[in-house]
Amino acid sequence: MTTLSKLEASLPCRSAQIGQLYNLYGHKGEPFPDSVYISGGPSVGKSIVVRTVLHELGVKYAVINLIECYTTKILFETILNKLVGLGDSRCDNMMDFVDNLRRNRAALVESVLIIDKAEKLRTMDFNLFPGFLKLKELTGGIPVSVVFLSQIILQKFYSRSSVVEPIQIHFPQYSKDELLEILSSDIDYARTAVTNAFHFDSNFYQNYLNAFLSVFYRHCRDLSELRYVARTNFLNYCQPILRNENTVEDSMALWRKVAPFLKQALQNLYLRVSSPQLPDNLAQNLELPFYAKYLLIAAYLASYNPAKDDKRLFMKYHGRKTKTMRDVKRKNKVTEQLNTLLGPKPFSFDRLLAIFYSIVDDKVGFNNNLLVQVSSLVELQLLSSLSDGSTLDGAKYKCNVNFDFIQMVAKMVGFNIRKYLSDFSHM
Amino acid sequence: MSSTVSVSKGVFVFKNGAKAASKSARKKKKATESLFCDSLWYKTYKTLWNSVETKIQELNNDMFSSVLSNLVDCIKNSYANPVSEIPAVALLTGINMPDHSAQFKTLKQEIKRTITPHLCTLSGEDCHNLKYLVETMIHQLVKNEDVMDEEDESDSDTPRIKKSQCNFSLLQYWYEELYLNKSQKLSPSKKIIVVIIPHFENFSPKVLQDFILIASSYINILPFVFVFGVATSLSVVHRSLPYHVSSKINIQVFHSFPSTVYLNNVLENILFSRDCPFHLGGKVFNLFRDIFLFYDLSVSGFIQNFKYAMLEHFSYGNAMALCQKKHVKQIIEDFTHDDLENVRQIMSFRKLVESEEPENRIRLLTDDTYFKNVLRREIKKIMSYLPNLHLFLRCLHVLVHDLPKAPLGKQVRELYAVAVSKNITTTQEYKECFQLLSFQSKEELTKKIVRVKELIVNNFEQSHLDYEVEGILVNEFDKFMTQLDNLELVEDKKEEVTQKDSLLELMNRLDLKEKLKQMSQNKPLNKYEKIRHNLLNFLSSQFEVYLVPPSNFYFHEIFFFNDMSIQSHIIGTHRTAIHTALNDPHFYLQCPCCSIPNDSVILPSMPDICIVYKLHLECGKMINLYDWLQSFLSIVDPQELDDDSKPTVDPELQARFTQAVAELEYLGFIKSSKRKTDHVTRLTWGG
Known part of the structure; x- marks a missing residue:
């Protein structure tokens, strides 16, 4: 059992899964299972465990990443290339594939095919998943085993055609203690990070990780992300020691000093931006031509005002509106009715232009430069076009920016947007 | 990986084709x-x-x-x-x-x-x-x-x-x-x-x-x-x-x-420099600037517009060959009679003629050698004016760009736009600026004067300032600087004392009030204020000399392009263009048959779609197709329609009408209506 214990030592907290895999592939002379389905969330160690186990056992295996295989042809050819070594095969469909496998029977004995990101199979050809499940059967008994690595459970694959049930192994999420255990194996990296300016023991590092996890565990279970953030923030944790303000033992003081850094890092979780950036405000940084700003405001107004209010809001002599009981009630109604809190509504191009011309003070020529602005706003994803390019008249758009943004833009051009929003106009 | 050899053919053909295309393009260019x-x-x-x-x-x-x-x-x-x-x-x-x-x-x-x-x-x-x-x-x-x-x-x-x-x-x-x-x-x-x-x-x-x-x-x-x-x-x-x-x-x-910074750089370093004798006039410059700021923020668009203006400017004729820095004399020498006639057609030549003595007028118009001399003289004037204009605009910019609310604007381009369209020193904003300047503290003013002096000294070789003028300017600045520096040393208590004495001998309250008011108004200037006053007066007088509008010069059209007719070429307005094409086909076709005295005239020689379009302009929201057809026939074929006995229309004419209507529908002017049979809905209003 030396290989097993060695594996368990190198991959902590996964002994149950390693044991299962070992039972399936570890016994020499026994036939491999047809297919194994491994499920579990992101970065819970699926790939590494399977690869390491198979590697240690000396089993021949090939890993296929399905994202890369955007066509079935590429999928088959990659498999043949990696598993059999056929560099120049042409393989368009399952039949060809099976045929190719049969012809290379000798090279395939006792090999394992690992299909990573197997959830992609659901959107690929219908026969792929059943085909891979029954690969041994289809190829006339070639002892090749298929391992699926997927982030979703097997039940999501069920379709009307009954499939053979593969052996399932589930990788659960790491608990806090397990995360702590795995992260603390990172201590060597931490030691090199402080360049041995001072010496610390594992207890010190555990303290750091405890503090670190107390902030991050609620927000993120992704091991690789946690490790990355833990590494980047470790130097911050050590700063007081390097500056000789605190000693290694002074864990409470260190915790108090690192807490703000961790809170800051929480904001940038998953965003690997190297240069420390000011929180960049799109509305302030965006440079738009003057009329484009007004067009954007008009688009916002068109998106968030009901069309029936247009007359009241934008025309000078719109006539007196008789107050009904309903209006009074509606006014009293609270925020859930506010249009600005509901999503943007589509509006037609004509309406956009009409509102634009009524809110711009000076006389604007109706020319191509103006019209081009609309499409450049669409290009910048500030508006989104809802109709396809083929319809010439009645193109529909939607405004993608939020109220804070548009308020900022309106402020820059000196325009009181609240006056023209039916949500606020009665205030 | 097996790589096929056969594909190479395709590539080969493509490459050759590309070469051929470029060759023919070059040939065309030559043509x-x-x-x-x-x-x-x-x-x-x-x-x-x-x-x-x-x-x-x-x-x-x-x-x-x-x-x-x-x-x-x-x-x-x-x-x-x-x-x-x-x-x-x-x-x-x-x-x-x-x-x-x-x-x-x-x-x-x-x-x-x-x-x-x-x-x-x-x-x-x-x-x-x-x-x-x-x-x-x-x-x-x-x-x-x-x-x-x-x-x-x-x-x-x-x-x-x-x-x-x-x-x-x-x-x-x-x-x-x-x-x-x-x-x-x-x-x-x-x-x-x-x-x-x-x-x-x-x-x-x-x-x-x-x-x-x-x-x-x-x-x-x-x-x-x-x-x-x-x-x-x-x-x-x-x-x-x-x-x-x-x-x-x-x-x-x-x-x-940001692109505004980029534009300012392009303008200040290239277009507003002595290296570029071609200048945009105030109106055209404002047009381009508006396109930039209001519509697209595109510097390359601005440069393309500039290029277009340049093309338009130079295509006026050989007179514009004078718009350069170096070989002006040579070119004037080489001018033929036709070229000189071309120059004589410039608008400001008329002013020149009118300002001359009667006997010179005739010589100007007829004597080519005499005219050449005059031309040389006038061009030289402008040539020495231009660099000074830029230099002093920059000096003015240094002085006024950070004033509160910046009455003249914060950028050189804003100053330029004013300076080339009117006399900047007489504008309200200019006076406001100098008023604001006269409130500035010593430190601020000193800093600015130093920078202005640097500008003049640095640009001296490039601009056409005379040695003397430059010397005078620098001397003046030095004088003011030393005066400002020495200010602390001189105390001016004396004057204040003399002023206080006069307050004592007073009669009644009204007089006192009046007197106090007076005193507050002409409070004696202290030394610094006096110097500042002199300095600003000096600066202003210099600006008045150098910042005159280009229209003061004869033949300024050679260097300044101020023709607003290019607006329609620069800003595309497709709706107007379509309307013009349909309403007045002569405008584009230039055929002898279709010219019309006013918009309401419809000629049978026009294309069918134009006739149909012009007829539809007279209709309301819904257009009856039969009435439309009748009016179409009355124009295309006036005799036929007169006898009511004929119930049917010529099928050829009807087909022409139908086609024209279909074309209008395709262009989006009308739409078939489901509400009323035989009617179409009109979709556009106005021109």
Whole structure:
């Protein structure tokens, strides 16, 4: 059992899964299972465990990443290339594939095919998943085993055609203690990070990780992300020691000093931006031509005002509106009715232009430069076009920016947007 | 990998075709050149435009170079340390994409030159799905390598790779072939692969996500670096990439200049300098500036407009050949009689004639040699005026740009717009500025004076200031400076004392009030205030001398282009154009048959669609097709309609009518109505 214990030592907290895999592939002379389905969330160690186990056992295996295989042809050819070594095969469909496998029977004995990101199979050809499940059967008994690595459970694959049930192994999420255990194996990296300016023991590092996890565990279970953030923030944790303000033992003081850094890092979780950036405000940084700003405001107004209010809001002599009981009630109604809190509504191009011309003070020529602005706003994803390019008249758009943004833009051009929003106009 | 040889044919044909096309294009160019290339004005235009263009190019490179060098360094060092994410660079470019194509071009050249030959550019249009993206990218990378290896060899021998064969395993194979075989050691000679995505917003995020995931799975084998050109802000990148993707790339952010800064630089360094004798007049300049600020923020658009104005200006005739710096004398010597006539047609020549004595008038009009002399004299005046105009505008800018509320504007261009359209020293804003200046403290004023002096001294050689004038100016400034410096030493208590005495001898309250009021108004100036007053007066007098509007000079039209008729060419208005075409076809067709005295006239000789269009303008919201047909017939075929006995219409005419109506519907002017039979709805109103 030396290989097993060695594996368990190198991959902590996964002994149950390693044991299962070992039972399936570890016994020499026994036939491999047809297919194994491994499920579990992101970065819970699926790939590494399977690869390491198979590697240690000396089993021949090939890993296929399905994202890369955007066509079935590429999928088959990659498999043949990696598993059999056929560099120049042409393989368009399952039949060809099976045929190719049969012809290379000798090279395939006792090999394992690992299909990573197997959830992609659901959107690929219908026969792929059943085909891979029954690969041994289809190829006339070639002892090749298929391992699926997927982030979703097997039940999501069920379709009307009954499939053979593969052996399932589930990788659960790491608990806090397990995360702590795995992260603390990172201590060597931490030691090199402080360049041995001072010496610390594992207890010190555990303290750091405890503090670190107390902030991050609620927000993120992704091991690789946690490790990355833990590494980047470790130097911050050590700063007081390097500056000789605190000693290694002074864990409470260190915790108090690192807490703000961790809170800051929480904001940038998953965003690997190297240069420390000011929180960049799109509305302030965006440079738009003057009329484009007004067009954007008009688009916002068109998106968030009901069309029936247009007359009241934008025309000078719109006539007196008789107050009904309903209006009074509606006014009293609270925020859930506010249009600005509901999503943007589509509006037609004509309406956009009409509102634009009524809110711009000076006389604007109706020319191509103006019209081009609309499409450049669409290009910048500030508006989104809802109709396809083929319809010439009645193109529909939607405004993608939020109220804070548009308020900022309106402020820059000196325009009181609240006056023209039916949500606020009665205030 | 089996690479087929047969494909090479296709490539071969394409390449030849491209060459042929370019050749024919060149020929065509020659043909068009031969039309004008002999004429004097075209030569002048050509040299001037070339110099402006190269300067803009240089400026562009200069401005971009600081960002560029940082960026290139960043890319170069991206794989210096082992990485766990793909290094990426986000270049925040600002919204005007076309302007930045030049920047990306320089970036590409720079990367190719210093870092790596493996470079590809992806645009959103080519990459609708992952397949296209990967194929385009790998094809670019692999093909590029071939071109590098054997540039001039005939391509038929080298095995070509089909686009459909391109996938990541091919790329990996190719890359390993390139670097593993040549040197067994891996890291040092390995060159990184740069993928540039100039328009990030244009890219489908889903495709990009998948691509990044794939690339990150190859990170140990293929060293990718991404360059994103982001138009809006970095949050777009974060918005379009979900967590599991964004944690795969490590983004460095670089900012490039906002386009207003770029425009100001172009204007101040190139267009408003003595190197460019061609000037935009106030109105045209304001038009271009409005297009820039209000519509597109595109510097390249501005430059194109400028070029158009230049073309329009020079195509006036040989008179415009004088619009240059050096060989004016020579050119005037060489002018033929026709050229001089061309000059005589300039508007301000009339003023010149009117200002002369009667006997000189005739000589001006008839005697070519006399006219040449006058012309030389007047041109010289303008030539010495122009550099001074720019110099003193800059001095004025230094003085007024940071005044509260900046009455004259904060930029040189704003001052320029005023100065070339009217006399800037007489404007209200100018007076306001000097009033504000007269409140400034000593420190502020001193700083400004020093800068103005520097400007004058530095630009002295370039401008046409006389030695004496320059000397006087500098002397004056020195004098004021020393006076200001010595100010602390001199105490001025004396005057205050004398003033206080007069207060004592007072009669009644009313008098006292009056007196106090008076005293507060003409409070005696202290020493500093006196100096400041003198200084400002001196400055103002200088500005009055040099900042006169160009229209004061004769033949200013040669140097200033102020023709607003180009507006319709610069700003496209498709609706007006269509309306004009349909309403008055003569405007475009220039045929003798269709010219009409006013808009309401309809002639049978017009194209059918025009007749139908003009008739429909007279209708209300709903148009009865039968009535429409009748009026159409009454115009096309007046005799036929007269006898009511004939119930049927000529089928040919009816077909023509139907076709015209269909065309109008296609253009979007009418739409068939479901509410009323035989009616169509009119969709446009007004011109």
